[in-house]
Amino acid sequence: MPKNWIIKTIEIIIFIIFLFFLLVPLLSTIIWSIALRWYWPNTFPQEIGLDYWLQALGMIKSLTLGAVNVIPAFLLSLGIAIIVVLLTMSIAIPAGYALAKLRIPKFLKGLILILFLLPRAFPQQPVFINLMLVFNKIGLTGTVGGVILVHLVVSIVYAVWITTSTFSSIPPELEEAARSVGASRIRSFLKITLPLSAPGLIASAVFVFLTSMDEFTGTFFIGIPFVTTLPMTLYSASGSNIQFASVIAILLLVPSILFMIIIQKFLKAEYLGGMGG
Amino acid sequence: MAILKVENLNKNFGKIRAIQKVSFEAPEGKVLSLLGPSGCGKTTTLRCIAGFENPDDGKIYLDNRDITNIPPEKRGIGMVFQNYALWPHMTVYGNLAFGLQIREISKEEINKRIKKVLEIVQLSGYEDRFPRQLSGGQQQRIAMARALVFEPEIMLLDEPLSNLDAKLREEMRFEFTEMQKKLGITAVYVTHDQAEALVISDKIVILDQGKIIQSGTPKEIYAHPINKFVAGFIAISSFMEGEIDSFIPEEKKVIIKTNDGLIIHGYNNNLSLGQKVAVTIRTNVIKFVEEKELDLQEKINIFRGKIIQASYLGNTIDYRIKIGRWEVRTNSDAKYNFRVGEEVFFYLPPEEIVITSLI
Structure with missing residues (x-):
C-alpha cells in the first residue's frame, strides 16, 4: 500500500x-x-x-554572579499555588455541581457563569489597576493574601467551567441508583459522582495550579514590592541576566512536568472507562 | 412484600402537565405495568414513586405508610433503570455490595447475599468484572440484581428491556416473569411495548397524555378496550369508523353503519344509538372466503376488497386490503396466495372484531 x-x-x-x-x-x-x-x-x-544554577539554588554565594536566590521565590510560588488550588476548588466543586445537577433556570445559570467570567472578559491591566486601588484602601496590596485573591479571580472561571462540564457529563441516573439502594445525597456524591468526575476535577486543579504558578500581571500590580513570586524574579532577572532567567524558566517547568506524571499515575483506566459512560 | 397505592398524583413541569389525577393500586406480589406511548407520564409516575420527583399533589402509600415526602433512600424501593445505571468504577461485587454496606451488614452476610442474587440472575462468578466487560444483557441482569440484593419491599423497572435486541428482549421477558414469581416481589413495570406488558403483567394501567385511560388485567384490556386509542395501542389493528345504526337485543348484537354505507355486525353492551364508534380489526380476524362459498355463509360481515400490498413473512403473508375508503391489514396463512390488485372476499366474525367508542 x-x-x-x-x-x-x-x-x-x-x-x-x-x-x-x-x-x-x-x-x-x-x-x-x-x-x-x-x-x-x-x-x-x-x-x-553549573555556577548560575548553584548560585540560584543558594549553594554558592558568589558576589560576581549577582545576588539572585530563587529558592524562597520558588517556595512562595508553590505555597501560594497550593492555597489557590484549595480555595478555588472548594468554590468550584460545589458551584460546578450546583450548576450541573440542580434545577437552576437557564438564564440564571448563564448569569452565574458570566459573573465568573467577567473579570477575565476585559483587558487585564485596567482590571488589575482598579483592583489595586481597591486593595490599597483595605490594605491588601503587597500582601500574600492579596496575591492569593488575585490568583483566585484569574483562575476561578476556568475551574468552574471545567467542573460544571465534568459534572454534567455524569448521567444523573448513577446518583439516583445510589439513592435508590439507600445512600444519602452526600454519600451518593462522595462515592459515585466524585470518583467518576475525578479526572475532570484533577484536570481543573492542575490548570488552576499552573495558572497560579505562572501568573504575572495581577501579582505585579498587587504584590509589589513585598511579594516576589517566581515569575516576578524571572522578570527582574530577564532584564539583566539571561542565565538566571533561564534557570528560573526551567524551574517553572518542573511543577508542570511533575504534575503530568502524577496525573498519568492517577488517571486509572477505571476512571477513564467511567468517562465514556 | 407490599402493596403500593397511588392517589390522585399530579405533576407539572412548568406549563406541561406531566401527570394528572393518577391513581392505582399495585397488588401484592404481582406485576403492575404502566403502559403508554412516550410522553404519556409513565416514567414521571414511576419517578414520583421512587422519590426522584416530588408530586405537586397527591399521595403515595406503601403498606398504608405515607411515603410521599420521604427521600428516596429511606423508601426501601429497588429500581432498575433504562440504561441500567451501573457504576462504571465499581466491579459487579462493588455495585451489589454498595447498598448492603450502607445498611452495615456483616461481610459474610454481604458475600452470601451477593452469591445468592447472582445465582438468581444466572451470573455466578461474575463478581470481579467491571460493567464495561459485560454484554448488554448481562448488565441488565446485574442492574436487576442490584435492585433485588437489599431485599426491597417493591421493585420499580423503567423500560428495563428496551435497550436489548429483539430476540434477547423476548427471552428476558420470560426470565423476569419467572424470577418475579419465584421471589414473589411486588413490581411496577414501565414500558411502551404492549407485547411486553401483556406477557409480564398481572395488571396493566394504560396512560395517555398524563391520564389513566384504562386499567385491568391483560385479558380484560385486550378483549374489551375502552376506546379506539387503547384498542390500537394494545395490538396491531386496523380501524373502520361509523355509528351505531341499530340493535338486535335478542342476540345482544349491535349493527354499525360506516359513513360509506358498509354494515358491520358486532358485540358491545355499553353503546347507545347513533354513537360514533370504531371497529377494531386485529390482524388475525379476517377470514378469506372463496366466491363459490359465498352462498353458504350467513351473508353478514362479508366484504369485497382489493389487495393493495402483500408482504411475504415466511409462514404468513401480510396483506393490506382496501374496502370502500378503509384500509385493513391482515396476517394470513401463506396458503392464500393473492396478487396485488386482486379482488377478494372476506368475512369478519362478529365475536372477534372489537367495537369501541371513538374516544
Whole structure:
C-alpha cells in the first residue's frame, strides 16, 4: 500500500516539526542556563558550568554572579499555588455541581457563569489597576493574601467551567441508583459522582495550579514590592541576566512536568472507562 | 412484600402537565405495568414513586405508610433503570455490595447475599468484572440484581428491556416473569411495548397524555378496550369508523353503519344509538372466503376488497386490503396466495372484531 506509506512519512515529518518547535526553545534555555561565557560569533558557549544554577539554588554565594536566590521565590510560588488550588476548588466543586445537577433556570445559570467570567472578559491591566486601588484602601496590596485573591479571580472561571462540564457529563441516573439502594445525597456524591468526575476535577486543579504558578500581571500590580513570586524574579532577572532567567524558566517547568506524571499515575483506566459512560 | 397505592398524583413541569389525577393500586406480589406511548407520564409516575420527583399533589402509600415526602433512600424501593445505571468504577461485587454496606451488614452476610442474587440472575462468578466487560444483557441482569440484593419491599423497572435486541428482549421477558414469581416481589413495570406488558403483567394501567385511560388485567384490556386509542395501542389493528345504526337485543348484537354505507355486525353492551364508534380489526380476524362459498355463509360481515400490498413473512403473508375508503391489514396463512390488485372476499366474525367508542 503505497498511500499508507506516504501518510506515515508525512505523519513522522509533522511530528518532527512539532518536536522541533517544542524542544528547540527549551534546548536554548538549557544551554543558556549553563553558559558562563557565550559571545558572538560562537555557535555554542565558550565556557560552560553549573555556577548560575548553584548560585540560584543558594549553594554558592558568589558576589560576581549577582545576588539572585530563587529558592524562597520558588517556595512562595508553590505555597501560594497550593492555597489557590484549595480555595478555588472548594468554590468550584460545589458551584460546578450546583450548576450541573440542580434545577437552576437557564438564564440564571448563564448569569452565574458570566459573573465568573467577567473579570477575565476585559483587558487585564485596567482590571488589575482598579483592583489595586481597591486593595490599597483595605490594605491588601503587597500582601500574600492579596496575591492569593488575585490568583483566585484569574483562575476561578476556568475551574468552574471545567467542573460544571465534568459534572454534567455524569448521567444523573448513577446518583439516583445510589439513592435508590439507600445512600444519602452526600454519600451518593462522595462515592459515585466524585470518583467518576475525578479526572475532570484533577484536570481543573492542575490548570488552576499552573495558572497560579505562572501568573504575572495581577501579582505585579498587587504584590509589589513585598511579594516576589517566581515569575516576578524571572522578570527582574530577564532584564539583566539571561542565565538566571533561564534557570528560573526551567524551574517553572518542573511543577508542570511533575504534575503530568502524577496525573498519568492517577488517571486509572477505571476512571477513564467511567468517562465514556 | 407490599402493596403500593397511588392517589390522585399530579405533576407539572412548568406549563406541561406531566401527570394528572393518577391513581392505582399495585397488588401484592404481582406485576403492575404502566403502559403508554412516550410522553404519556409513565416514567414521571414511576419517578414520583421512587422519590426522584416530588408530586405537586397527591399521595403515595406503601403498606398504608405515607411515603410521599420521604427521600428516596429511606423508601426501601429497588429500581432498575433504562440504561441500567451501573457504576462504571465499581466491579459487579462493588455495585451489589454498595447498598448492603450502607445498611452495615456483616461481610459474610454481604458475600452470601451477593452469591445468592447472582445465582438468581444466572451470573455466578461474575463478581470481579467491571460493567464495561459485560454484554448488554448481562448488565441488565446485574442492574436487576442490584435492585433485588437489599431485599426491597417493591421493585420499580423503567423500560428495563428496551435497550436489548429483539430476540434477547423476548427471552428476558420470560426470565423476569419467572424470577418475579419465584421471589414473589411486588413490581411496577414501565414500558411502551404492549407485547411486553401483556406477557409480564398481572395488571396493566394504560396512560395517555398524563391520564389513566384504562386499567385491568391483560385479558380484560385486550378483549374489551375502552376506546379506539387503547384498542390500537394494545395490538396491531386496523380501524373502520361509523355509528351505531341499530340493535338486535335478542342476540345482544349491535349493527354499525360506516359513513360509506358498509354494515358491520358486532358485540358491545355499553353503546347507545347513533354513537360514533370504531371497529377494531386485529390482524388475525379476517377470514378469506372463496366466491363459490359465498352462498353458504350467513351473508353478514362479508366484504369485497382489493389487495393493495402483500408482504411475504415466511409462514404468513401480510396483506393490506382496501374496502370502500378503509384500509385493513391482515396476517394470513401463506396458503392464500393473492396478487396485488386482486379482488377478494372476506368475512369478519362478529365475536372477534372489537367495537369501541371513538374516544
